[in-house]
Amino acid sequence: MLEEIVKQQYKRLGVEEDVYEFGKSILQELKPRFEAIDQVAECNHLRVMEAFQKNRVRTECFNMATGYGYDDVGRDTLEQVYADLFHAEAALVRPQITCGTHALALALMSNLRPGDELLSPVGKPYDTLEEIIGIRPSKGSLAEYGISYRQVDLKEDGTFDYEGIKAAIHEKTKLVTIQRSKGYATRPTLSVEQIGELIHFIKEIKPDVICMVDNCYGEFVETVEPIDVGADMMVGSLIKNLGGGLAPIGGYIVGTNECVENAAYRLTSPGLGKEVGASLGVMQSFYQGLFLAPGVVASALKGAIFAANIYERLGFDVHPNATEPRYDIIQAVTFHKPEGLIAFCEGIQAAAPVDSYVTPEPWDMPGYDDQVIMAAGAFVQGSSIELSADGPLRSPYTAFFQGGITWNHAKQGILMSLQKMKEKGLISL
Numbered sequence: 102m103l104e105e106i107v108k109q110q111y112k113r114l115g116v117e118e119d120v121y122e123f124g125k126s127i128l129q130e131l132k133p134r135f136e137a138i139d140q141v142a143e144c145n146h147l148r149v150m151e152a153f154q155k156n157r158v159r160t161e162c163f164n165m166a167t168g169y170g171y172d173d174v175g176r177d178t179l180e181q182v183y184a185d186l187f188h189a190e191a192a193l194v195r196p197q198i199t200c201g202t203h204a205l206a207l208a209l210m211s212n213l214r215p216g217d218e219l220l221s222p223v224g225k226p227y228d229t230l231e232e233i234i235g236i237r238p239s240k241g242s243l244a245e246y247g248i249s250y251r252q253v254d255l256k257e258d259g260t261f262d263y264e265g266i267k268a269a270i271h272e273k274t275k276l277v278t279i280q281r282s283k284g285y286a287t288r289p290t291l292s293v294e295q296i297g298e299l300i301h302f303i304k305e306i307k308p309d310v311i312c313m314v315d316n317c318y319g320e321f322v323e324t325v326e327p328i329d330v331g332a333d334m335m336v337g338s339l340i341k342n343l344g345g346g347l348a349p350i351g352g353y354i355v356g357t358n359e360c361v362e363n364a365a366y367r368l369t370s371p372g373l374g375k376e377v378g379a380s381l382g383v384m385q386s387f388y389q390g391l392f393l394a395p396g397v398v399a400s401a402l403k404g405a406i407f408a409a410n411i412y413e414r415l416g417f418d419v420h421p422n423a424t425e426p427r428y429d430i431i432q433a434v435t436f437h438k439p440e441g442l443i444a445f446c447e448g449i450q451a452a453a454p455v456d457s458y459v460t461p462e463p464w465d466m467p468g469y470d471d472q473v474i475m476a477a478g479a480f481v482q483g484s485s486i487e488l489s490a491d492g493p494l495r496s497p498y499t500a501f502f503q504g505g506i507t508w509n510h511a512k513q514g515i516l517m518s519l520q521k522m523k524e525k526g527l528i529s530l
C-alpha cells in the first residue's frame with residue numbers, strides 16, 4: 102500500500118515502474134552491506150559525540166566572530182574537537198582554507214623548506230597537486246622555492262613498490278604525501294590499513310620523515326583514520342565528507358603540534374598563527390556538518406554501491422565493482438560511448454534539488470584537453486558530498502559519481518539516470 106504511493110510519486114517525477122522495480126530487485130541483495138555501512142556510521146557518530154561532549158560544545162560556540170578573531174571560542178573549540186576525534190595533537194579547521202587543494206598546498210608549503218624533497222610513493226597525485234608541486238610549471242609552486250619532488254608509482258597490480266620506495270628515500274626526503282582516494286585515476290583506493298603498512302615501512306627507513314595523507318573522500322568510510330595508523334598529518338576539504346553537506350567552505354589539517362603550527366603560521370602570518378582568523382558566522386554549519394557527516398557518508402556509500410550493482414548488472418564496467426570493499430565514496434561507471442555518459446549525467450541533474458530543470462552539456466573546461474560534462478545541482482557550489490557526477494568526453498567515457506546527502510536522494514538520482522538511459526535506448530531492463 103505504502104509502496105504504491107512511493108511508486109506513484111516516483112512516476113510523477115519521471116521514474117517509471119520497471120525502473121523502480123529493477124532498482125528494488127538490486128536493493129534486496131544489498132541489505133547486509135547496507136547494514137554494515139550503518140554500523141560504521143553508528144560507530145563514527147558515537148566518536149563525534151564523544152569529542153563534542155568532552156569539549157563541551159555549547160551555544161556560545163556558534164557566535165559570530167569578526168575582525169581579528171582573537172579568542173574565537175567556536176573556532177578554538179572546534180579545532181579541539183577535530184584533534185580529539187582524530188586522535189591528533191592539534192587541528193586547523195578554517196573557512197579561510199578555501200578548498201581541499203588549498204589545504205594540501207598549505208600543509209606542504211608550510212612544512213617543507215628550500216632544499217627539501219617531497220616524495221609520493223603512490224604514483225601521480227591528484228591533478229591540482231601537479232601545479233602545487235611544479236610537475237606542471239606554475240607560479241608559486243614548490244619547485245620555484247627549490248623543493249624537489251620524487252615519485253614512485255604503484256606496481257601494476259596496485260601494490261606498493263617497496264624496493265622503489267626504499268631507493269627513493271634519502272637525506273633530503275622531508276615529507277611523504279600519500280593520497281588515500283584514487284580520485285579520478287584508475288588505481289585502487291587505499292584502505293587505512295594499507296596506508297598504515299606503508300607509513301610503518303617508511304618510518305623504519307627514516308623515522309623523522311613527515312607522513313601526510315590526502316584524506317579527501319575517505320573520511321568516515323572506515324572507523325579508523327590515517328592518524329590512527331601513524332600519519333603525522335591528515336588533510337581534506339569541508340565541502341566533501343566532513344562538512345556533512347552543511348559547511349559552505351573550508352578545509353582542515355590535523356596532526357602533530359609541529360605540523361599544524363607550521364601550517365597556521367603559513368595560513369595567517371609568522372607570529373600570529375592560530376590566534377587570528379575570525380570565523381564570520383560559519384561555525385554552526387561546521388559543527389552541525391560534522392555532527393551529520395557519519396550519516397551523510399553512509400548515504401553516499403550506499404548510493405555508490407547501489408550504482409555499481411545496477412550498472413554492473415546491465416553489463417557496464419564499474420570501478421570499484423559491485424562486491425569489492427569500499428575505501429572512499431567515489432564510483433566510476435564506464436559507458437564506452439558518449440551517449441551513455443551524457444544520459445547518466447542528465448539523470449543525476451534531473452533529480453537534483455537545485456537547478457533540476459537545466460540540461461548539462463559538455464563544455465571546454467579550463468585546464469582540460471577534452472570537453473567535460475558535469476551534473477551538480479548542489480546547495481553549495483561545487484560540493485561533491487552532494488549528489489554529483491562528471492566525466493571527460495573521451496574514450497572510454499567514464500562517469501565519476503559521488504555524494505548524496507541522503508540515501509533517498511542518492512537512490513532517486515541513480516534511478517533517474519537509469520530512466521534517462523532507458524529513454525535513449527541505451528539499456529533494456
Ligand SMILES: *Cc1c(COP(=O)(O)O)cnc(C)c1O
Pocket residue numbers: 200201202203205227229280281282283284315317318338
Ligand atoms: C577533491 C580532491 C582534492 C582537491 O580538493 P578541492 O576541494 O577540489 O580543491 C585533492 N585530492 C583528492 C584526492 C581529492 O579528491
